[in-house]
Amino acid sequence: MSFDPSDKTNLSRRNALKLGLAAGVGLTVFGMNARIVMADEGQVLKVAHPAFDQDWSPLRGGGRTFRWNSIWWASPMYFDSQGNIKPYVFASWESADNTVWTFKIDPKAVFSDGSKITSADVKGSWEVASMPNTKSQRADQVLSKVKGYAEIAAGSGKELTGVATPDEGTVVVTLAAADPIFFMRLANHIAPITKASQSRGSDGEEIIDWYKPENKPVFSGPFKLTSIDIDAGKITFEPNENFFGSKPKLARIDITSIEDNVTATSLIKSGEFNAHTELVTSTIIQDLGPEFSAGPLIPTSQHFWFNISRAPMDDPKVRQALIMAVDRDGLFKASYPDGPHKKADQILNSVPGADNSGFEPFPYDPAAAKKLLAESSYGGPERLPKILFVGISAPAIQAAAQFIAEQWRQNLGITAVDMKPQQDAYAGPDQNSVQIFRDDVGTRVPDAVSYLAGSIASTSSNAQNKLGGYKNDKVDSALAEAATKAADDPQRISLAQEAQKAFREDWAFIPWYSQAMSRWATKEVKGMEKNLDWQIAEPWNISIG
Numbered sequence: 001m002s003f004d005p006s007d008k009t010n011l012s013r014r015n016a017l018k019l020g021l022a023a024g025v026g027l028t029v030f031g032m033n034a035r036i037v038m039a040d041e042g043q044v045l046k047v048a049h050p051a052f053d054q055d056w057s058p059l060r061g062g063g064r065t066f067r068w069n070s071i072w073w074a075s076p077m078y079f080d081s082q083g084n085i086k087p088y089v090f091a092s093w094e095s096a097d098n099t100v101w102t103f104k105i106d107p108k109a110v111f112s113d114g115s116k117i118t119s120a121d122v123k124g125s126w127e128v129a130s131m132p133n134t135k136s137q138r139a140d141q142v143l144s145k146v147k148g149y150a151e152i153a154a155g156s157g158k159e160l161t162g163v164a165t166p167d168e169g170t171v172v173v174t175l176a177a178a179d180p181i182f183f184m185r186l187a188n189h190i191a192p193i194t195k196a197s198q199s200r201g202s203d204g205e206e207i208i209d210w211y212k213p214e215n216k217p218v219f220s221g222p223f224k225l226t227s228i229d230i231d232a233g234k235i236t237f238e239p240n241e242n243f244f245g246s247k248p249k250l251a252r253i254d255i256t257s258i259e260d261n262v263t264a265t266s267l268i269k270s271g272e273f274n275a276h277t278e279l280v281t282s283t284i285i286q287d288l289g290p291e292f293s294a295g296p297l298i299p300t301s302q303h304f305w306f307n308i309s310r311a312p313m314d315d316p317k318v319r320q321a322l323i324m325a326v327d328r329d330g331l332f333k334a335s336y337p338d339g340p341h342k343k344a345d346q347i348l349n350s351v352p353g354a355d356n357s358g359f360e361p362f363p364y365d366p367a368a369a370k371k372l373l374a375e376s377s378y379g380g381p382e383r384l385p386k387i388l389f390v391g392i393s394a395p396a397i398q399a400a401a402q403f404i405a406e407q408w409r410q411n412l413g414i415t416a417v418d419m420k421p422q423q424d425a426y427a428g429p430d431q432n433s434v435q436i437f438r439d440d441v442g443t444r445v446p447d448a449v450s451y452l453a454g455s456i457a458s459t460s461s462n463a464q465n466k467l468g469g470y471k472n473d474k475v476d477s478a479l480a481e482a483a484t485k486a487a488d489d490p491q492r493i494s495l496a497q498e499a500q501k502a503f504r505e506d507w508a509f510i511p512w513y514s515q516a517m518s519r520w521a522t523k524e525v526k527g528m529e530k531n532l533d534w535q536i537a538e539p540w541n542i543s544i545g
Helices: 008-018 023-039 065-072 119-130 139-143 149-154 261-269 284-288 316-324 328-335 366-375 395-412 428-433 448-453 461-466 473-482 490-504
Strands: 044-049 077-079 085-087 090-095 100-105 163-167 170-174 223-229 234-239 252-257 297-306 387-390 417-420 436-442 509-516
Touching (some): 119 139, 119 149, 119 163, 119 170, 139 149, 297 395, 316 395, 316 509, 328 395, 436 461, 448 490
Parallel strands (some): 044 252, 387 417
Antiparallel strands (some): 090 100, 100 170, 163 170, 223 234, 297 436
């Protein structure tokens, strides 16, 4: 019996899976493929993907498909799973003034056709990622400080004027303002290195579908895309025989779209799949074991943020009472009793300065909380307006929010609480109908200043849209001064710690958890550890068994 991968009967799989059918149907739908895998080399990573994504361009800077960027594209540098920066396409970097940076390309760096990765490819890749029509979700996190980026983002330019290419192996970057950690911002796959002549047209825009096999693209990472069937939800990667790094251990990576989490879990338990793009269920550890979702803590954390401009959060005593009335050990146990995440007492985690930060954890003291509420301008629970939570979507989040509400009922007598899953619906002017936003904050570089600048600085989206226009001059000035210090200057860390301590005194959030970056792979799969950019740190090391 032969198998034709172009056979369009595969299309029926999508409709079958949309029905959420369990493992029995999965065996019949996938049985043919399972036999093919058995006949192939054993080193095949079989991935369940949670959606039928239509766009697999590596230039989007986010989304589900972004999780796989590192398998087929190289980045300037990368962070390993322990947060250490490693050279990749760039072999070295230096700057005398933190404004002009010089990067040297590894002479061994080549594309999958054997052609050299040049400075022109680097510049062109960054430019096309910056173009508004590319719709990159995070290009600004990497390139916003580069001269010319502001003009490209505004639609008035097409060139990063701050990027010079004096020879094919050298990239010189001039920033609009000094940035001591600019080199760290490049160590990710947000704007991966492509062959610019293939990804970018003469008009400066991204060429549609340039990365698909029929257009004969070349790749810079350890694997290359060999087939993609969007409608059937099947994508295949095979080793890049010209990869300039370590030889990949896998023979193939098969990614198959399975929208229903129950079906995906069953197929992983049965052994037909051994990995998932992003499986988030409240019973994941019970279903698939602790190894499946284990992973390093990354500098991202989830908390409940108070909109301090909205009654009753406009009264500091109410905020303090609401925080002190919650047993946060119980809060974490109610939501992630088996992990993989860790309970948080502060914002910072997994960056230098997070340990021994001087941030005193908020106490659990129901009696003091009750007294504070009585002393507040509201005098007690009866006069409080209804408290609305938003961002209460997944089961674990619902469990956490319900635990908080029950603590308030028991310890403070508060009963008027409502919860909504939508968060974006309450951004901007509509935020005034919300008192509490559940959301994550974090950074793509292991740096305390970057972490807090995106969380509590008055210029941050979090401060403006979740904390109700929060502004504390002590916080802002400490972070502004810290940002001028070198990455290894102890003052950079101590000033960030001072900013976080100043924020603590405003009693503006309930800390929840620090996030683990899950492997989402069975214990037989090795080398799946991810980094703070949600990427498989060293995909060439993935192996089975």
